Every structure is written in structure tokens, then in C-alpha cells.
Amino acid sequence: xxxxxxxxxxxxxxxxxxxxxxxxxxxxxxxxxxxxxxxxxxxxxxxxxxxxxxxxxxxxxxxxxxxxxxxxxxxxxxxxxxxxxxxxxxxxxxxxxxxxxxxxxxxxxxxxxxxxxxxxxxxxxxxxxxxxxxxxxxxxxxxxxxxxxxxxxxxxxxxxxxxxxxxxxxxxxxxxxxxxxxxxxxxxxxxxxxxxxxxxxxxxxxxxxxxxxxxxxxxxxxxxxxxxxxxxxxxxxxxxxxxxxxxxxxxxxxxxxxxxxxxxxxxxxxxxxxxxxxxxxxxxxxxxxxxxxxxxxxxxxxxxxxxxxxxxxxxxxxxxxxxxxxxxxxxxxxxxxxxxxxxxxxxxxxxxxxxxxxxxxxxxxxxxxxxxxxxxxxxxxxxxxxxxxxxxxxxxxxxxxxxxxxxxxxxxxxxxxxxxxxxxxxxxxxxxxxxxxxxxxxxxxxxxxxxxxxxxxxxxxxxxxxxxxxxxxxxxxxxxxxxxxxxxxxxxxxxxxxxx
Amino acid sequence: xxxxxxxxxxxxxxxxxxxxxxxxxxxxxxxxxxxxxxxxxxxxxxxxxxxxxxxxxxxxxxxxxxxxxxxxxxxxxxxxxxxxxxxxxxxxxxxxxxxxxxxxxxxxxxxxxxxxxxxxxxxxxxxxxxxxxxxxxxxxxxxxxxxxxxxxxxxxxxxxxxxxxxxxxxxxxxxxxxxxxxxxxxxxxxxxxxxxxxxxxxxxxxxxxxxxxxxxxxxxxxxxxxxxxxxxxxxxxxxxxxxxxxxxxxxxxxxxxxxxxxxxxxxxxxxxxxxxxxxxxxxxxxxxxxxxxxxxxxxxxxxxxxxxxxxxxxxxxxxxxxxxxxxxxxxxxxxxxxxxxxxxxxxxxxxxxxxxxxxxxxxxxxxxxxxxxxxxxxxxxxxxxxxxxxxxxxxxxxxxxxxxxxxxxxxxxxxxxxxxxxxxxxxxxxxxxxxxxxxxxxxxxxxxxxxxxxxxxxxxxxxxxxxxxxxxxxxxxxxxxxxxxxxxxxxx
Numbered sequence: 001x002x003x004x005x006x007x008x009x010x011x012x013x014x015x016x017x018x019x020x021x022x023x024x025x026x027x028x029x030x031x032x033x034x035x036x037x038x039x040x041x042x043x044x045x046x047x048x049x050x051x052x053x054x055x056x057x058x059x060x061x062x063x064x065x066x067x068x069x070x071x072x073x074x075x076x077x078x079x080x081x082x083x084x085x086x087x088x089x090x091x092x093x094x095x096x097x098x099x100x101x102x103x104x105x106x107x108x109x110x111x112x113x114x115x116x117x118x119x120x121x122x123x124x125x126x127x128x129x130x131x132x133x134x135x136x137x138x139x140x141x142x143x144x145x146x147x148x149x150x151x152x153x154x155x156x157x158x159x160x161x162x163x164x165x166x167x168x169x170x171x172x173x174x175x176x177x178x179x180x181x182x183x184x185x186x187x188x189x190x191x192x193x194x195x196x197x198x199x200x201x202x203x204x205x206x207x208x209x210x211x212x213x214x215x216x217x218x219x220x221x222x223x224x225x226x227x228x229x230x231x232x233x234x235x236x237x238x239x240x241x242x243x244x245x246x247x248x249x250x251x252x253x254x255x256x257x258x259x260x261x262x263x264x265x266x267x268x269x270x271x272x273x274x275x276x277x278x279x280x281x282x283x284x285x286x287x288x289x290x291x292x293x294x295x296x297x298x299x300x301x302x303x304x305x306x307x308x309x310x311x312x313x314x315x316x317x318x319x320x321x322x323x324x325x326x327x328x329x330x331x332x333x334x335x336x337x338x339x340x341x342x343x344x345x346x347x348x349x350x351x352x353x354x355x356x357x358x359x360x361x362x363x364x365x366x367x368x369x370x371x372x373x374x375x376x377x378x379x380x381x382x383x384x385x386x387x388x389x390x391x392x393x394x395x396x397x398x399x400x401x402x403x404x405x406x407x408x409x410x411x412x413x414x415x416x417x418x419x420x421x422x423x424x425x426x427x428x429x430x431x432x433x434x435x436x437x438x439x440x441x442x443x444x445x446x447x448x449x450x451x452x453x454x455x456x457x458x459x460x461x462x463x464x465x466x467x468x469x470x471x472x473x474x475x476x477x478x479x480x481x482x483x484x485x486x487x488x489x490x491x492x493x494x495x496x497x498x499x500x
Numbered sequence: 501x502x503x504x505x506x507x508x509x510x511x512x513x514x515x516x517x518x519x520x521x522x523x524x525x526x527x528x529x530x531x532x533x534x535x536x537x538x539x540x541x542x543x544x545x546x547x548x549x550x551x552x553x554x555x556x557x558x559x560x561x562x563x564x565x566x567x568x569x570x571x572x573x574x575x576x577x578x579x580x581x582x583x584x585x586x587x588x589x590x591x592x593x594x595x596x597x598x599x600x601x602x603x604x605x606x607x608x609x610x611x612x613x614x615x616x617x618x619x620x621x622x623x624x625x626x627x628x629x630x631x632x633x634x635x636x637x638x639x640x641x642x643x644x645x646x647x648x649x650x651x652x653x654x655x656x657x658x659x660x661x662x663x664x665x666x667x668x669x670x671x672x673x674x675x676x677x678x679x680x681x682x683x684x685x686x687x688x689x690x691x692x693x694x695x696x697x698x699x700x701x702x703x704x705x706x707x708x709x710x711x712x713x714x715x716x717x718x719x720x721x722x723x724x725x726x727x728x729x730x731x732x733x734x735x736x737x738x739x740x741x742x743x744x745x746x747x748x749x750x751x752x753x754x755x756x757x758x759x760x761x762x763x764x765x766x767x768x769x770x771x772x773x774x775x776x777x778x779x780x781x782x783x784x785x786x787x788x789x790x791x792x793x794x795x796x797x798x799x800x801x802x803x804x805x806x807x808x809x810x811x812x813x814x815x816x817x818x819x820x821x822x823x824x825x826x827x828x829x830x831x832x833x834x835x836x837x838x839x840x841x842x843x844x845x846x847x848x849x850x851x852x853x854x855x856x857x858x859x860x861x862x863x864x865x866x867x868x869x870x871x872x873x874x875x876x877x878x879x880x881x882x883x884x885x886x887x888x889x890x891x892x893x894x895x896x897x898x899x900x901x902x903x904x905x906x907x908x909x910x911x912x913x914x915x916x917x918x919x920x921x922x923x924x925x926x927x928x929x930x931x932x933x934x935x936x937x938x939x940x941x942x943x944x945x946x947x948x949x950x951x952x953x954x955x956x957x958x959x960x961x962x963x964x965x966x967x968x969x970x971x972x973x974x975x976x977x978x979x980x981x982x983x984x985x986x987x988x989x990x991x992x
Contacts, residue, residue: 069971069972072901073977143891146890150890162938165934165938172926173930176923176926177923180888180919180926184903184919185919188900188904192908
């Protein structure tokens with residue numbers, strides 16, 4: 001329907017700009033919260049329609065390219081649609097609307113201040129994500145990467161307390177330092193070496209490039225893309241948990257962190273090419289490092305009693321899965337990595353929504369206080385259960401598919417050790433996630449804090465609606481993964497690879 | 501008329517200074533000075549057009565031909581710098597009226613404007629002239645005028661700062677004079693282009709090396725290259741805000757121009773980089789400046805001083821670019837010359853706004869200003885992001901070229917340290933951001949208003965320029981590349 005009105009080129013630019021259009025509305029109605037939130041919701045709805053229409057056009061075989069301007073000779077701000085970008089835009093576009101609904105319930109229920117600034121920064125961040133998703137070259141991607149970093153800083157420090165300021169400091173210093181010191185360095189290095197930054201099928205480096213240089217660049221990329229939270233540069237993610245829960249949910253489970261692993265996948269597939277990647281000895285070492293990171297993150301997550309902190313470390317671990325998928329340098333690995341972007345997004349956002357709902361309704365942040373909550377907050381806890389299943393990789397949740405292909409990828413690449421550790425990590429996922437809903441339902445009697453059940457109700461209905469939607473979506477994508485599978489598969493076939 | 505443009509560029513501000521004295525009335529003087537500045541700006545634009553049309557302009561003062569008379573020579577490099585100096589000085593003056601009333605006693609304002617015009621004359625003269633001795637004369641004019649301006653600050657320490665600068669500046673000027681004198685002794689000419697022709701014949705003599713060394717050290721003192729920067733932090737911190745903006749944005753840039761002119765055009769690349777280890781000297785000092793000055797900046801409590809140290813580190817970047825000794829490196833230096841002027845003008849003008857309202861630039865006084873003076877603080881934040889080198893600001897463009905130049909010359913450890921410099925910039929910028937946006941205001945009963953528009957608008961002109969030239973680099977990068985080529989072509 002939409003392609004009758006506008007071409008794919010224009011639609012792609014609209015997707016990037018549309019979130020920004022919410023800002024005038026938000027500012028205009030800053031004294032009338034209902035109208036202000038309506039602005040966000042309307043634009044969010046439009047964005048969802050746009051990304052779906054764009055996907056349909058893309059699926060029909062159109063691959064639009066838009067060139068905005070040349071910033072410096074050879075360095076363009078340009079956009080091109082490719083499967084991974086479309087997949088990412090679909091995830092972020094659909095979850096923004098849901099998160100906005102959730103945020104209305106949460107921010108009001110929690111009585112947060114400065115909500116206008118909150119919604120504005122949120123819109124800028126989403127616009128940054130869309131620009132990043134469609135970036136045609138590393139330079140454009142880097143620009144939007146930094147936009148995303150800076151626009152989320154006020155969201156992390158939203159509370160304005162000393163704790164928030166400290167969290168913001170860790171957040172910004174790690175993300176900016178890694179991006180300037182390693183990522184930018186790697187980009188300029190790539191430019192000096194290959195003479196181009198455009199994402200090309202099969203990679204940009206020619207065969208004469210020295211292996212040492214390539215290895216150094218790969219290391220710089222993997223660590224420089226701090227948003228992917230590869231250990232030891234993951235500390236910003238737990239620190240960012242001081243933000244209001246909708247921020248943690250959309251940005252620090254979906255948009256920001258997925259922007260990180262998205263970039264890693266892009267670099268591996270379109271800058272290096274997985275054939276070249278498989279040839280580099282350093283890839284294996286990075287792979288082991290990422291694997292160790294997954295295991296460590298899961299172990300640390302088990303020790304956290306603060307629910308959001310535990311989820312944050314769980315995210316660090318799950319991001320590691322996607323990095324592993326990219327570094328396996330096989331088709332199945334790339335496929336699994338791409339799918340895990342989707343699966344983890346829906347699963348983890350559900351978990352965060354639940355954590356926020358518990359905080360608003362029951363004022364509980366520590367897991368040990370949540371025993372027996374299931375009786376008073378059944379929907380929240382059931383949703384939590386579904387989200388956990390997806391993170392662990394059990395049916396009937398979307399996470400099963402991605403983990404399946406990731407395991408296939410480890411087999412293809414002959415990395416048995418990696419597979420075993422991923423298995424162990426999945427077991428650890430069970431150990432640190434499932435007890436929470438189970439104890440909520442079945443362990444009420446032994447609850448440490450006496451909960452007066454009559455006083456605790458479910459969270460405000462918008463929040464409840466949002467977390468139900470994402471929980472249901474998580475299960476829907478188990479039964480009908482075709483859309484995302486199709487995109488991930490075409491990415492994998494673009495990636496090619498001889499051992500795939 | 502058109503052929504007299506090169507001298508008009510210098511003579512107009514020079515004549516304007518004594519006229520101010522006659523006008524006396526501060527408000528009158530203010531408008532008069534602004535008009536004179538605007539005229540100088542227009543002339544500089546016309547000069548660039550002329551250069552683009554006809555190539556290098558040669559103007560003989562008083563009709564006396566070159567070896568006997570003084571010659572003014574405008575090529576693309578000069579024209580570019582003239583525009584930089586005049587445009588920034590004009591925009592800065594727009595804010596002067598408001599800002600000075602708070603910082604300088606009414607009776608002294610006229611004198612400040614006179615000093616300002618003389619300083620401008622000196623800077624423009626240095627850039628426009630093609631005569632070595634003339635360079636020295638104008639350097640002294642601008643320096644003496646800036647000592648005066650700095651001494652007018654309302655802090656008692658400004659006298660001391662001015663005195664400190666006077667001593668260091670005079671040593672620098674003396675060194676420059678000795679250098680020029682030795683060159684004259686060996687070649688019998690003071691004209692830069694004759695010098696360039698005759699120096700190769702005697703370039704292996706110890707005297708020429710000595711001349712070069714004296715000149716280099718003298719100029720580096722003037723441009724505050726680490727560790728010869730000691731005069732700069734106090735001078736910037738305690739000068740009246742408008743003087744700080746003007747000096748920070750233009751004076752050091754002009755000194756760098758002199759350095760470039762002598763290294764590349766007069767002595768030539770061969771002499772400077774092959775016969776002398778200039779790469780090693782400039783790269784190591786530049787790098788040391790970047791890192792050391794940034795670290796010191798982090799620990800400053802006076803925000804003007806903080807940004808003064810930041811200037812020292814940014815000068816380090818420019819010197820690094822020269823030190824690389826390639827065209828890309830020189831392009832990076834030329835770009836940063838322009839870009840840094842934009843950043844620091846925006847920041848120091850915003851600080852002028854803070855001084856106007858709050859009366860202090862101590863970091864503690866910034867508590868709560870994020871809410872009370874949102875536009876002023878936003879200007880500082882954008883300027884700061886530009887200093888850090890965030891994409892879509894000018895700082896990113898110059899950093900990109902600099903790192904690229906370093907990588908092309910296989911100096912990747914230096915490139916890493918340059919990026920570390922950016923991280924240190926984050927540290928000192930964010931100290932201000934955190935205080936301004938997260939600390940509650942000191943006295944709750946005293947709410948500061950936004951800075952007056954007369955200061956805010958010029959500041960935001962620079963802020964917008966910071967973003968505009970970070971997005972559309974065709975002008976800055978184009979001119980920088982052309983001038984880098986020009987300098988590499990040399991006169992020989």
C-alpha cells in the first residue's frame with residue numbers, strides 16, 4: 001500500500017527521520033502529558049508501519065540506495081538496505097512502539113521527573129539506530145553509533161542522583177573511549193589500507209593485505225565496538241542499569257547492545273568477509289575470548305541479587321553468543337547470530353518489562369524479595385517465564401532457533417570446545433533465570449519478606465499490555481520464524497563462505 | 501582601489517586605532533571599531549577572490565620595488581588566514597559591548613578597543629607582509645597590544661599574567677630578531693622570497709643553522725608550544741573574556757602561520773626536514789604537549805584556565821601535523837588551525853556569558869548552570885564535543901586527517917596517542933558537564949538568567965559553524981589541501 005505512495009528510497013529515509021518528527025510534538029505538548037505521549041505513540045505506530053512496508057518492498061527484491069552528502073572526499077553519508085539492516089530495523093521499529101506503551105505506565109507509575117527530555121532523547125536514539133541499521137559504509141555507521149552513545153547518556157543519568165551520575169560516567173567513558181581509541185582507529189586503518197569503507201559482499205581487503213595488519217584491525221574492531229560488551233569492556237552495561245527500566249529494556253537489551261553486535265556482524269561479513277576471517281589465526285583466539293566471556297558473564301549473573309543487574313550480565317553473555325556467531329565464520333554461525341539478535345531482543349525486553357513492572361507495583365528490586373509474587377502478579381511472572389525460556393533456548397520460544405543454528409555453526413567450524421561451553425552457559429541460564437518465576441509461584445510460604453498480597457497488584461495496564469505483547473511475540477516467533485529466518489538466511493548466503 | 505587591497509587590509513585597523521582615541525566616547529568607539537573590523541573582513545574576502553582570479557598578489561609599499569622597499573604578498577595561504585582572523589575578530593567584537601561593561605572600568609573601555617585594533621593590525625600585518633623584518637615589527641605591535649589587553653582584566657593576577665607574558669614574549673621576539681638578523685647577515689636581504697632564493701647557497705653554514713634555531717625557538721615561544729607555553733594559561737585565564745576569545749582564536753594561529761611560512765617557503769622542506777631532524781623534534785614536542793597539557797587541564801579548577809591548557813594541547817596537534825612532514829599532515833594542521841579557532845571562540849564566548857552573569861569561572865560556580873543558562877551551557881557542550889572530536893563536528897574532521905596522516909607515514913603509535921588525547925579531552929569536558937548538569941545550584945535563592953543575547957548570538961554563530969563545517973567540509977578541506985600543496989611546492 002505504501003509503496004504506491006512512495007518509493008523504497010524515500011521510505012528508507014523516512015524511517016531514519018520519522019522518530020525525530022516526534023520531538024516537536026513532544027516539546028509542544030510538554031505541559032499536557034496525554035498529548036505528549038500521543039505524539040510518541042502516533043510516530044511509533046507510523047514507524048512500525050513504515051518498517052513493515054519497507055520489509056515487504058525489500059522482500060520483493062528492491063534494494064534502495066540513498067546518498068546524502070559527501071562529508072570528506074571519499075567519506076559519504078549514505079544508506080543501503082541489506083538483509084541484516086532490515087532485520088534490525090524491524091526489531092527496533094516494532095519494539096519502540098511497545099516500549100513507548102510500557103513507558104507510559106512505568107514513568108507515571110514511578111512518578112519520574114523530566115519525562116519530556118526522556119521521550120525526546122528516546123526518539124533521537126531510535127533515529128540513530130535506524131541510521132545505523134541502514135548505513136552503507138563504516139563511516140556512516142560510526143556517525144550514528146556516536147549519536148546513539150550521546151543521545152542515551154541523558155537517559156542513563158535520568159535520575160540525576162550521584163549514583164546515576166556515576167553510572168553515566170562509566171557508561172560514557174567506556175563507550176566513547178573504546179569507540180575513539182579502537183573503533184575509530186580501526187576505521188581509519190581500514191581506510192588507509194583498503195581505500196574504501198563501503199560494506200561490500202565478501203569484504204573490502206584485497207589479497208595482498210598483510211595478515212598482521214588484518215589481525216590487528218580485527219582485534220581493534222571487536223574491542224572497539226564497545227556496545228557489543230565483549231569482555232573486558234562490558235562494565236558499562238551493568239552501570240547503565242541505573243536508568244529507568246524502559247531505557248534498560250529497549251536500549252540496553254535491544255537498541256544499543258544490538259547496535260554493537262549488529263556492527264560486529266556487519267564488519268565480519270561485509271568488511272572482512274567470512275572467508276578471510278576463517279583464514280586469520282587471531283579469529284580463533286577472539287572466539288575463545290568471547291566464549292570465555294559468555295561463561296564468565298553467566299557465572300557473574302548467578303551471583304547478582306539485583307534483578308536488573310542479573311539481567312544485564314545475562315545480556316553480556318547473550319551478546320557473546322552473537323559475537324561468537326560472527327567469529328565462527330561459517331554460514332550457520334552468521335545465521336544463528338542474526339537470529340539471536342531477534343530472539344534475544346524479544347526475550348530480554350520481556351524480562352526487563354517484568355522487572356520494571358515488579359518495581360512499580362511491588363517496589364522490589366532484589367530477587368530474594370520476589371518469592372511468592374506470582375500469586376499477586378501472575379501475568380508478569382508468566383511473561384517472565386516465557387522470556388526466560390527464550391533466553392535459555394527452550395521451545396516454545398524464539399531463542400531455540402538461534403541457539404540451534406549457533407550450535408550448528410560451532411559444529412561446522414569444528415569448535416567442539418566452544419559448543420560445550422555454550423551448552424554449559426545455557427544450563428547456567430536455566431539456573432539463574434528459571435528459579436525467579438518458579439519461586440514466585442511455588443515458594444510463597446518461605447518468602448523472606450512477608451508480602452501483604454492484598455496490597456500488591458499488577459503494574460499499570462499499559463505496562464502489562466506491553467509485556468504481554470512481547471511475551472506472546474516471543475512464542476509467535478517460535479512457530480512462525482519465517483520473516484526473520486528469511487532475512488538471516490539471505491545474510492548468510494551473502495556471507496558465502498567455503499566451509500559453510 | 502583593488503590593487504591597494506593588501507595594504508588596506510593592514511592600514512584600516514591601524515588608522516582606526518588613533519581615531520578611537522579622538523572619538524573617546526565608549527559607545528561610539530564600539531560601533532566604529534565594529535565597522536572598521538567589518539571592513540577588514542570584507543577586504544579579506546575580496547583579497548581571496550583576487551587571489552583566486554589572478555594568483556598571488558604582489559604589492560610594493562610606496563611603489564618601491566622589492567629588494568629596496570617592503571613587499572606585501574598575498575597567496576592562498578595568507579588570504580585564508582586573513583579571512584580567519586578578520587571574521588573571528590568581527591564576530592567577537594559583536595559580544596564585546598556587553599561583556600566589557602562588566603569586566604573593565606568604564607573609563608578604560610576605549611583603551612581596550614584601541615589595544616584590540618592594534619593587536620588586529622599586528623596580526624594582519626604579520627600575515628600580509630612578505631618581509632622578514634616587517635614580520636618582527638608587526639609581531640611586536642600585536643604582542644604589546646595583547647599585553648595591554650591582558651593587563652586590563654579585573655583580577656589583580658591579570659597584571660602578573662601580563663608581566664609574565666611580557667617577559668616570555670620579549671624573549672621570544674628577541675630570538676626571532678636574532679634569527680632574522682643572522683639571515684640578513686648571510687643573504688643581505690629581508691624579503692622572504694629573496695631569502696628563499698639565496699639561502700640554499702649558504703645553507704650548510706653554521707650561521708644559517710643557528711638562525712633557523714633561534715627563529716624556531718622564538719616562534720614556538722609565541723605559539724606556546726609545550727614546554728614553552730608557560731605564559732599562556734595565566735594570560736588566557738585572567739585576561740578580559742573578549743581578549744581571551746580573540747587571542748585564543750587568532751594569535752597562536754598567526755604564530756603557526758609564521759612557522760609554516762619560514763619552514764616551508766623560506767627554508768624549504770629539504771632544509772627543514774632532511775638536513776634537520778625537525779620531524780623528531782616537532783612530533784615529540786607536539787605529542788608531549790597534547791598529552792601533558794590535557795592531563796594538566798583535567799586538574800584545573802578555573803574553567804578558563806582549563807580551556808587554556810586545552811589550547812596548549814590543541815596546538816600540539818597542529819605541530820604534530822607539521823612534524824609528520826607530508827601533505828596530508830599539513831592539510832590536517834591547516835584544518836585544525838581553522839577548526840580549533842571555531843571551537844575555542846565558541847567556548848570562550850560562552851564563558852564570557854558565564855562571567856557576565858555569574859562573575860566567576862571557578863568550576864564550583866558552574867553548579868546548576870545547565871538548567872539556569874541552558875543555551876550558554878549547550879554552546880560549551882557542543883564546543884567540547886568538537887574538541888573531543890565527535891563526528892559531525894569540526895574536531896572530527898581535523899582528527900581524521902591527522903590520524904590518517906600519521907598512519908600513512910607508519911607512525912601508528914603516535915596515532916594511538918593522538919586518540920588518547922581525545923580521551924583526555926572527554927575527561928576535562930565531562931568534569932564541567934557533570935557539575936553544570938548534575939550538581940544543584942549553590943545558592944537556591946539566586947537564580948542566574950541566560951547570558952545576554954549580545955553574547956549568546958556570537959557564541960552560537962561559532963557553535964553553528966562548528967557543526968556546519970563538520971558536515972560540509974568542502975570549503976575547509978579544499979582550502980587546506982590547496983594551501984598544503986602550495987607550501988609543499990615551495991617558492992623554489
